[in-house]
Amino acid sequence: MQKNSVNRSVLVIQGPNLNLLGMREPEVYGTITLEDIHKKLADLAKQVDISLETYQSNHEGELIDRVQKAKKDGVSFIIINPGGFTHTSVALRDALAGVAIPFIEVHLSNIHQREEFRKHSYFSDLAMGVICGLGAHGYELALNTIQHKLSST
Numbered sequence: 715m716q717k718n719s720v721n722r723s724v725l726v727i728q729g730p731n732l733n734l735l736g737m738r739e740p741e742v743y744g745t746i747t748l749e750d751i752h753k754k755l756a757d758l759a760k761q762v763d764i765s766l767e768t769y770q771s772n773h774e775g776e777l778i779d780r781v782q783k784a785k786k787d788g789v790s791f792i793i794i795n796p797g798g799f800t801h802t803s804v805a806l807r808d809a810l811a812g813v814a815i816p817f818i819e820v821h822l823s824n825i826h827q828r829e830e831f832r833k834h835s836y837f838s839d840l841a842m843g844v845i846c847g848l849g850a851h852g853y854e855l856a857l858n859t860i861q862h863k864l865s866s867t
Contacts, residue, residue, distance in 0.1 A: 728770035729797030792817035
């Protein structure tokens with residue numbers, strides 16, 4: 715049962731090139747589009763009375779700005795797929811650390827089965843959890859986990 719004092723707001727942040735899902739390397743990322751993922755998440759969020767916002771950018775500074783704005787907006791949880799910034803962005807990591815909003819890191823592919831440089835994440839040690847290799851279903855698992863956390867608060 716939802717408690718009135720608990721903010722049930724989730725922000726989904728998608729990093730660079732995720733706007734190309736469905737076209738980009740379908741053998742790695744599948745054929746589902748980002749729009750499909752967001753629609754499914756919106757439907758699931760509505761069922762469990764969670765306010766959901768999605769945001770995608772190919773620009774590091776815009777992602778950092780959105781993370782910082784999330785604190786002002788009162789976002790309770792973040793689901794983030796940093797895309798290629800997973801392996802390069804100390805600045806985005808610092809933004810997430812700075813706002814101290816709990817987050818789940820999601821990757822469509824199993825980054826540990828890929829090129830050596832993709833095996834390191836600047837975010838995983840800060841994340842509440844990491845889901846990788848389960849395709850678009852990983853986002854649903856992240857939202858289900860957040861819903862469980864919000865319901866037990």
